[in-house]
Every structure is written in structure tokens, then in C-alpha cells.
Amino acid sequence: MTQMHYDELDLAVIERCDGLRKDAGDTIFVAKELEAVKAKTYDQKFANLNALKLFDMSSDVDPGADTISYQSLGSVGMAKTIANYATDFTRVDVLAEEHIAKVIAGGAAYGYTMQDLRRAAMARKPLPARKAIAVRRALDEYINRIAFHGDAKYGVVGILDNPNIGNYTVPGDGSGSSTKFKDKTAVQILRDMNGIINSVSKQTNDVENPNTLVLPPDQYNYIAYTPYSDVVADSILSVFKRNNPDVTVLKANELAGAGVGGLDMMIAYVKDVDHQTLEVPLPFTQHTIQQKGLEFEVPCEVRTAGVLIYYPLSMNKASGI
Structure with a gap:
């Protein structure tokens, strides 16, 4: 079977709409252009968002998790001189304090009207990527903001406000x-x-x-x-x-x-x-296109717990x- 380079789920949604001529070339063209827009948002790089530069990102936690359990650690005790056959060894141990960090979601969307898709199909011109790039920027800013400032409403502590x-x-x-x-x-x-x-x-x-x-x-x-x-x-x-x-x-x-x-x-x-790690269980993710009235919308999502300090x-x- 020939490998398709466009998103077949997006294509299926577009094929179900009545706003485009029932021409396989038109629908496939639009699906390919949408896929190109999605790919461009992943490639986009933004300056002055420093959380990922200052802290290592971890995505080990399952994106379905609502909380992350972790320990903040400190050691106590020290070694001492001992005699032969000694039994009074000093204890060196690790003090561990259990913490629960909440995982919260950030979301945004971009979309194209039916007329946008008709124009692109008729002219065989690429769909403009500005909206998609703006959404990627907004969600990158969201992760950066949570890393530094947290979200008091949802109980997430930022690195700058961490009392420990x-x-x-x-x-x-x-x-x-x-x-x-x-x-x-x-x-x-x-x-x-x-x-x-x-x-x-x-x-x-x-x-x-x-x-x-x-x-x-x-x-x-x-x-x-x-x-x-x-x-x-x-x-x-x-x-x-x-x-x-x-x-x-x-x-x-x-x-x-x-x-x-x-x-x-x-x-x-x-x-x-x-x-310390910047926990992002769900990095920037674009979901399947959804038709809403005369517009096609692409919902985008991230999930993060901010910076965890061990x-x-x-x-x-x-x-x-």
C-alpha cells in the first residue's frame, strides 16, 4: 500500500463536508496542506522562552496522569572513626519529604473557514500557517509561564515562588x-x-x-x-x-x-x-480537525506540572x- 503523507483522519473529516466540490483532488490537496501547516508548527522555534533552556524537560509521566508523586531529598548524619569490632556505627540516611504535584492542561485552537479551504483548493496555494504558529507560540508561553510562576488557582507552584x-x-x-x-x-x-x-x-x-x-x-x-x-x-x-x-x-x-x-x-x-525537571507529560499536540459550522478547527493541547525540585x-x- 502506498504511504500517504497527509493525515487520513483530517482527510476523512474534510471529505464529509459539503463545502468543497466532491473532487478527490481538492480534498486530498486540502488535507495535505493542513498536514504541512501542522508540521510547520512543530518546526517553529521561539526566542526568550527560557524554561526549556534552564531546566531539563521530562515527559516520562503518562499524559493521562492528574498528579505526579515525587520526593524532595536531603541527607543527614556523618561518618566517624570506629574501633575494631565496633557495633556503634552512625547512621547516615536520606530525609525524604513526599510531594504531590498537579498536572494541568493548557489548550488553544486554530482554524480555517470553509471559504479559506475553497480558495486554497481552487488556487492550489498553501494554507497560511500564521494562525497555527500563533497557537504554538501561545502554548509554549503557557508552559514557560507555569514553569516560572505556576498557577495558584490550580495549586501549581512556579520556580520563582517555590517556598522550599x-x-x-x-x-x-x-x-x-x-x-x-x-x-x-x-x-x-x-x-x-x-x-x-x-x-x-x-x-x-x-x-x-x-x-x-x-x-x-x-x-x-x-x-x-x-x-x-x-x-x-x-x-x-x-x-x-x-x-x-x-x-x-x-x-x-x-x-x-x-x-x-x-x-x-x-x-x-x-x-x-x-x-529538577520541567515536567511536560503531554508536549504540544495537535488533534484531528473538527468541523464547527462553516469552520474547520484544530484543537491543540499541552499538559504540565511545572518544575519539580528534588x-x-x-x-x-x-x-x-
């Missing part, structure tokens, strides 16, 4: 007792960047050492283009990277105004799937930079 993440206090010793980078010297800025990294290491007895530091765009650009001093022409960022070769510094517009009182925030954390002490945030 620690806070690093930025010293207010800039000009006018300011905590902001722009009001501080290069030495003070480096101290603040190292400070939040070291705060994670300190609170975990050096078990967790952050490999990622994320700044808002203004602060990132400031340290990237500001020389360290009149003597050292390297940027503040270059000096930081030289002293912290294992730390990746990124920027994310979502951190601008995300701190206490609308102040800018930075976060430092251990980035890997064992420490080791809360491996992350700290700081406001006021």
Missing part, C-alpha cells in the same frame, strides 16, 4: 546602600555572584555545588560589557568565568522584576535531571540585584 528554595541576602553596600549591580564596584559584584554560589555549597556542607547561575538581561549585559578595572580589561563576566570554570552563566528575561517587591532576581542551582537545598535565589 533558599534565599541569599545580597549585601546593601553599593552607593546609597544599594544592592543593585549598577551601583556597585566590580569587586562587589563578583563577591555577590560568588556569594550565592557559595551559599548553596555552605548550606549543604559542600555536597551541592551549583553549575548554573542565571541573571536578568540587564545585569548579564552589564557584567558582560563592563571592564573589571582600568588595569584589567577583561569584563567582570570573564573574570568570574575564569575563577568559576564549572559554572555556566545564563540570562533570562523572566528574572527581571521577579524578586521581592518587583526587584530583579538571580538564581544559582545544580542543573541536571536528578535535581533537592531544594541545591538552589538559592537572591532579590535586589
Whole structure:
């Protein structure tokens, strides 16, 4: 049997309508064009949606799940010197706190009128993909928004509002007792960047050492283009990277105004799937076309639980930079 490249379910819906001439060439043409539009939405890339850049996505959970059970972990205890035939071994254990995360759905749709399909079939011209791309963008933005801010109405906590993440206090010793980078010297800025990294290491007895530091765009650009001093022409960022070769510094517009009182925030954390994941049980999915009156609609759906943090002490945030 010849492999068809268009969606046969969509074709079946179009064939049942009375708005197109009963011509197999017309219906197949429209079905192929619809399939091309769907494919284009999957290929589309959007900038400035940083959740997938900052956190590894996991789709291991079945999309039918309404909740995800997970544990946040921390270790207790330490080894000690023992004598021969000792029986008084100290216990080292893992403290596990059970959490239940809700999986919520985001949906949107795009469509074409009967006349749109007739015009495309008559002229043999592609269906415009702008509507479909806009829907893909909207659902990508939805996942990004849930990752950072959650949805209080449905009980989903965002990474910026997670109460289990620690806070690093930025010293207010800039000009006018300011905590902001722009009001501080290069030495003070480096101290603040190292400070939040070291705060994670300190609170975990050096078990967790952050490999990622994320700044808002203004602060990132400031340290990237500001020389360290009149003597050292390297940027503040270059000096930081030289002293912290294992730390990746990124920027994310979502951190601008995300701190206490609308102040800018930075976060430092251990980035890997064992420490946190962006749970998306159902990635962007387009369902079969549906006829509604004189319009054909394509419903689209995603399901997400936001960012799950398995080791809360491996992350700290700081406001006021």
C-alpha cells in the first residue's frame, strides 16, 4: 500500500463536508496542506522562552496522569572513626519529604473557514500557517509561564515562588546602600555572584555545588560589557568565568522584576535531571480537525506540572540585584 503523507483522519473529516466540490483532488490537496501547516508548527522555534533552556524537560509521566508523586531529598548524619569490632556505627540516611504535584492542561485552537479551504483548493496555494504558529507560540508561553510562576488557582507552584528554595541576602553596600549591580564596584559584584554560589555549597556542607547561575538581561549585559578595572580589561563576566570554570552563566528575561517587591532576581542551582525537571507529560499536540459550522478547527493541547525540585537545598535565589 502506498504511504500517504497527509493525515487520513483530517482527510476523512474534510471529505464529509459539503463545502468543497466532491473532487478527490481538492480534498486530498486540502488535507495535505493542513498536514504541512501542522508540521510547520512543530518546526517553529521561539526566542526568550527560557524554561526549556534552564531546566531539563521530562515527559516520562503518562499524559493521562492528574498528579505526579515525587520526593524532595536531603541527607543527614556523618561518618566517624570506629574501633575494631565496633557495633556503634552512625547512621547516615536520606530525609525524604513526599510531594504531590498537579498536572494541568493548557489548550488553544486554530482554524480555517470553509471559504479559506475553497480558495486554497481552487488556487492550489498553501494554507497560511500564521494562525497555527500563533497557537504554538501561545502554548509554549503557557508552559514557560507555569514553569516560572505556576498557577495558584490550580495549586501549581512556579520556580520563582517555590517556598522550599533558599534565599541569599545580597549585601546593601553599593552607593546609597544599594544592592543593585549598577551601583556597585566590580569587586562587589563578583563577591555577590560568588556569594550565592557559595551559599548553596555552605548550606549543604559542600555536597551541592551549583553549575548554573542565571541573571536578568540587564545585569548579564552589564557584567558582560563592563571592564573589571582600568588595569584589567577583561569584563567582570570573564573574570568570574575564569575563577568559576564549572559554572555556566545564563540570562533570562523572566528574572527581571521577579524578586521581592518587583526587584530583579538571580538564581544559582545544580542543573541536571536528578535535581529538577520541567515536567511536560503531554508536549504540544495537535488533534484531528473538527468541523464547527462553516469552520474547520484544530484543537491543540499541552499538559504540565511545572518544575519539580528534588533537592531544594541545591538552589538559592537572591532579590535586589
